[in-house]
Amino acid sequence: MNDLEMISMIKGLGIDMIHAAKSGHPGIVLGAAPMLYVLYKNHMNINTSDSNWANRDRFVMSAGHGSALLYATLFMAGFGLTVDDLKKFRRYPSKVPGHPEVGVTPGVDCSTGPLGQGLANAVGMALGERILQEKYRIDATRSLVDYHVYALVGDGDLMEGISYEAASLAGTLKLSNLTVLYDSNNMTLDGPTVKTFKEDIKARFEAMGWETILIKDGNKIGDIDRALNRARKSPFPTLIEVKTRIGDGSLLEGQNTVHGKDLTEEDILQLKAKLGLPNYGFYVNELSAASFRSYIANRVNQKYLNWSKDYQDYVNKICYGDATTANYLLQNQFSFNLFDVGFLFKPHTKQALRDTNTFFLKEMQKRIPLLVGGSADLGSSTMTYLKDLGDIEANQFRGGNIWFGVREHAMGAILNGMALVNLRPYGSTFLSFSDYIRPAMRMSAMMRLPVTYIFTHDSISVGQDGPTHQPVEQLAALRAIPNMYVYRPADAKELLGCWHCILNSNQNPSSLVLARQEVEVLEESSEKQTVKGGYILHPETEPLELILVATGSEVPVAKNLLFEFSKSGMNGIRLVSMPCLDLFLKQPPEYQEEILPKGVFTVVIEAGVYAGWEAVIPNPKYMIGLSRFGVSGTKDEVLTAMNFSYEKIRDRLTRLIQ
Numbered sequence: 001m002n003d004l005e006m007i008s009m010i011k012g013l014g015i016d017m018i019h020a021a022k023s024g025h026p027g028i029v030l031g032a033a034p035m036l037y038v039l040y041k042n043h044m045n046i047n048t049s050d051s052n053w054a055n056r057d058r059f060v061m062s063a064g065h066g067s068a069l070l071y072a073t074l075f076m077a078g079f080g081l082t083v084d085d086l087k088k089f090r091r092y093p094s095k096v097p098g099h100p101e102v103g104v105t106p107g108v109d110c111s112t113g114p115l116g117q118g119l120a121n122a123v124g125m126a127l128g129e130r131i132l133q134e135k136y137r138i139d140a141t142r143s144l145v146d147y148h149v150y151a152l153v154g155d156g157d158l159m160e161g162i163s164y165e166a167a168s169l170a171g172t173l174k175l176s177n178l179t180v181l182y183d184s185n186n187m188t189l190d191g192p193t194v195k196t197f198k199e200d201i202k203a204r205f206e207a208m209g210w211e212t213i214l215i216k217d218g219n220k221i222g223d224i225d226r227a228l229n230r231a232r233k234s235p236f237p238t239l240i241e242v243k244t245r246i247g248d249g250s251l252l253e254g255q256n257t258v259h260g261k262d263l264t265e266e267d268i269l270q271l272k273a274k275l276g277l278p279n280y281g282f283y284v285n286e287l288s289a290a291s292f293r294s295y296i297a298n299r300v301n302q303k304y305l306n307w308s309k310d311y312q313d314y315v316n317k318i319c320y321g322d323a324t325t326a327n328y329l330l331q332n333q334f335s336f337n338l339f340d341v342g343f344l345f346k347p348h349t350k351q352a353l354r355d356t357n358t359f360f361l362k363e364m365q366k367r368i369p370l371l372v373g374g375s376a377d378l379g380s381s382t383m384t385y386l387k388d389l390g391d392i393e394a395n396q397f398r399g400g401n402i403w404f405g406v407r408e409h410a411m412g413a414i415l416n417g418m419a420l421v422n423l424r425p426y427g428s429t430f431l432s433f434s435d436y437i438r439p440a441m442r443m444s445a446m447m448r449l450p451v452t453y454i455f456t457h458d459s460i461s462v463g464q465d466g467p468t469h470q471p472v473e474q475l476a477a478l479r480a481i482p483n484m485y486v487y488r489p490a491d492a493k494e495l496l497g498c499w500h501c502i503l504n505s506n507q508n509p510s511s512l513v514l515a516r517q518e519v520e521v522l523e524e525s526s527e528k529q530t531v532k533g534g535y536i537l538h539p540e541t542e543p544l545e546l547i548l549v550a551t552g553s554e555v556p557v558a559k560n561l562l563f564e565f566s567k568s569g570m571n572g573i574r575l576v577s578m579p580c581l582d583l584f585l586k587q588p589p590e591y592q593e594e595i596l597p598k599g600v601f602t603v604v605i606e607a608g609v610y611a612g613w614e615a616v617i618p619n620p621k622y623m624i625g626l627s628r629f630g631v632s633g634t635k636d637e638v639l640t641a642m643n644f645s646y647e648k649i650r651d652r653l654t655r656l657i658q
Helices: 003-021 026-042 064-077 117-135 155-159 161-172 201-207 221-233 265-275 286-318 353-367 408-420 431-447 474-479 492-503 554-567 589-595 635-641 646-657
Strands: 058-061 149-154 178-184 211-215 238-243 350-352 371-375 401-403 424-430 452-456 485-487 510-513 518-520 535-538 546-550 573-577 601-605
Touching: 003 026, 003 064, 003 265, 003 286, 026 064, 026 149, 026 178, 026 221, 026 286, 058 064, 058 117, 064 286, 117 149, 117 161, 117 178, 117 408, 117 431, 149 155, 155 161, 155 178, 161 201, 161 408, 178 221, 201 211, 201 238, 211 221, 221 238, 350 353, 353 371, 353 452, 353 492, 371 408, 408 424, 408 431, 424 431, 431 452, 431 474, 431 510, 474 485, 474 510, 485 492, 492 510, 535 554, 546 554, 554 573, 554 601, 554 646, 601 646
Parallel strands: 058 149, 149 178, 178 238, 211 238, 371 424, 424 452, 452 510, 485 510, 546 573, 546 601
Antiparallel strands: 350 518, 371 401, 535 573
């Protein structure tokens, strides 16, 4: 096996894929190919016949525009791709989409594209490995989990703020199982980084607790190999800065135009001549490719066999023959009947749902070892800090609390990385700050990851912190994310029902939105009905004339309105609690019609904007909600000023039904 020939073929395949698609990013293919080749040849512990091996090393192409390079490398490594697959690059349907997508391409561990997210995902994977290593110990010296995480980043990744949020936490936690290859070519899409990006990256990462290694020539594969060996032994996370030339060998070498522009026929011909490749597309020396695949298999095979033996030892010795717990490592499928725990709720008792949630989290962590999480420096306000369960910190990963620090954006992406290694993570902050996490939440939904986002301080009722902390449009924004289930329970029973849904949802993230203020346990509420998303909390006692739909802390308000109106003879009012609109709209049409029959006057009461309620009320005038930002004042002053006090809501409803 000739290393230079293999690197040339990987480059050639990447360039041919881009040329066939008339779209892609040749610059990184030509500049970074030696890095990926050395990584997969000598360092990645993978089994191409078991691409989901639980203890495999993970690789994240954070610079996701370099997908053609990744696909060419995965093809050469033997991950089940064919040349015909490569020819369909950026087409539909295809195993090789424009940017890497987990679950689409064998060997792809993470969906990437928005720069910086992938690096933060890699931090989450590395943190997840450390947590799982403690949870799946066979004895003092062995665990079922012992893998390394690698990522490839570019200048663009390191400009994004999320990278430094995540890298800072990785350094603080001393995640020595994380190695980042930095394709340092001083060029971005618009031009040279001298105009935008001049800091000393080495000094910056060292200040965050990383080891750094500089490779001055990205074509020196021996230097790359030695750096990767050194990184694997480091007690710290490692950044390997590899100086490369964007578009190496192209007529556009070193220019920003080679970043995302298909090469001309002339350029491809001269490039292939330099690389020693024939002048036709998709050339592969099958003998060399087979040798490469065999080399990787021989290097890793014994490690895989040893792990398989350890797996059986774990099942037999730790699980007494029951493989259920061990199999959580193998697939992201999980089920837990929370209704069987036997929680009891006394009607009319009052408690803030964030406090009730603390109790549930403690009880669930006792029973569900994969459930772990923390907050973005707001645990004492969101009440997600679980006392007596210990903290996760450097060299101590057995605790139940992760301190993410004031890093909402990175927290979301780190949670994604943890979910990608089959943990069931959660993170918390105020609902108004969900905007900081939204890019990561979008990726959670796109990758169909069971991440739980816990948001408290759910309405303008938070009062004196003012409009910056008072959510208005956030509920609608969360519901607008495809595949994101948004839960806003009215009381403790509905909260239990929401958690039951969350724990048994393996293919989507969830947003759990909780009230800060005390709420009463309602006699009529139902944890089991909650799983349908919406249900009749209080039925009409005369022919149906009006349906009130409410969520969260507005449900008791709607209930009081119903009773007040019934005293004046209006008994044809139905109250529907809607803890999860997304779930309700997934129910059979017959059930939806039973709860919200067409043609019946319907009004929604919720402390938010109208957007998202179109399926229930086709006109925003039938929503008693909010349409402007809040004000600073006491709770009662704010509710009055925003026309959302009980009296104001009653007056608005009266005008609607007159």
